[in-house]
Amino acid sequence: MYEPARELPEKKATEGDFYKSLSYLKKHYGLDLCTYRNLPYPYNILMAEREVNKKLKSKTRYRELLILKQEDNQISLTVKETFKREFGLYYVPVMPIYEMWQKPEQQACAELLTAVCAYLHIEAGISYYREEDTYMYYNYEILNDWIEDDQGDMEEGDYERQKHALDKAKKYGDFILEKMMANGFRQSLDSLIANFQAVTEFEKTSLEIAVNTWKLWQTNPETHLYKHGNNPCNGEEMNEDDYYNDDNFVGLNEYIGFIGSTNDVMSDTLFNIVNNDFNERPAFQEPQINTFFNEPMPAYTDQLAYEDKLLELITDLCTLLYNQP
Numbered sequence: 001m002y003e004p005a006r007e008l009p010e011k012k013a014t015e016g017d018f019y020k021s022l023s024y025l026k027k028h029y030g031l032d033l034c035t036y037r038n039l040p041y042p043y044n045i046l047m048a049e050r051e052v053n054k055k056l057k058s059k060t061r062y063r064e065l066l067i068l069k070q071e072d073n074q075i076s077l078t079v080k081e082t083f084k085r086e087f088g089l090y091y092v093p094v095m096p097i098y099e100m101w102q103k104p105e106q107q108a109c110a111e112l113l114t115a116v117c118a119y120l121h122i123e124a125g126i127s128y129y130r131e132e133d134t135y136m137y138y139n140y141e142i143l144n145d146w147i148e149d150d151q152g153d154m155e156e157g158d159y160e161r162q163k164h165a166l167d168k169a170k171k172y173g174d175f176i177l178e179k180m181m182a183n184g185f186r187q188s189l190d191s192l193i194a195n196f197q198a199v200t201e202f203e204k205t206s207l208e209i210a211v212n213t214w215k216l217w218q219t220n221p222e223t224h225l226y227k228h229g230n231n232p233c234n235g236e237e238m239n240e241d242d243y244y245n246d247d248n249f250v251g252l253n254e255y256i257g258f259i260g261s262t263n264d265v266m267s268d269t270l271f272n273i274v275n276n277d278f279n280e281r282p283a284f285q286e287p288q289i290n291t292f293f294n295e296p297m298p299a300y301t302d303q304l305a306y307e308d309k310l311l312e313l314i315t316d317l318c319t320l321l322y323n324q325p
Helices: 011-029 043-055 095-101 104-123 135-149 158-181 186-195 201-219 240-245 267-278 305-322
Strands: 061-069 075-083 090-093 256-259 289-292
Touching: 011 043, 011 075, 043 061, 075 305, 090 305, 095 104, 095 158, 104 158, 104 186, 104 201, 104 256, 104 305, 135 158, 135 256, 135 267, 186 201, 201 305
Parallel strands: 090 256
Antiparallel strands: 061 075, 075 289
């Protein structure tokens, strides 16, 4: 079943640290585990690790069990927990909301969805493409340079169409940003919900998204997208400013954010820029929990629930705006 390595950690100290850490892990997750202590070393540890790995599996979370040596040379079990999600782009288009603001019969819905976006940007920390030093602001500047540089090689009318689309994305984006940043605007989300009369299916879905946003905000008043953001390359906790200093992975602020449109004449070019950039990087950053069992831990709670619901909310909002009538 196994072949011991030529040099193994000292048996007594390793077994003592391992089983003490295992007891903390077992209590934390509420696991019912078999006893392998009477098996020969290190087979007992290998069998225990195998069983824990099986029982840590979750339908909604990916968990990786690690056996680490701490700085004090003690052995500790550690569980790395992340989402069970495929990598995808979470880009909220704001130009459809701008167009709603221009129609009197849709202004109430536009105001409601703008308040949702205000929460996502200001409270949850989702980056906005019209603010400098954001990833998408940089990409729109690249688009602008390409349009100007290729002007002489374009077919008749192409330059005007692309330049017009880019100018619209900037102008409309500034309009929505100004609305979102208005003093006290996002705090009015609850009253906007209470006074909103949903008639069409689009309006009903808009109201549902707004209600879910309000609930998420009230149950997690101080939480944001970056609370559990870790560097996938080394596992260290990071803050928002750190994301601009590492080109080895795709940061949360880069694949989650606001953009102008997903279906104008510039969208395909914009997404090609993004995809080509991301394809050059070996990993992507995501919310992650690292639990070290070198001491007793409280009972397990889903610490990634907020981020999970936030991404579901963004997905619903993107789908709604993409299918705007």
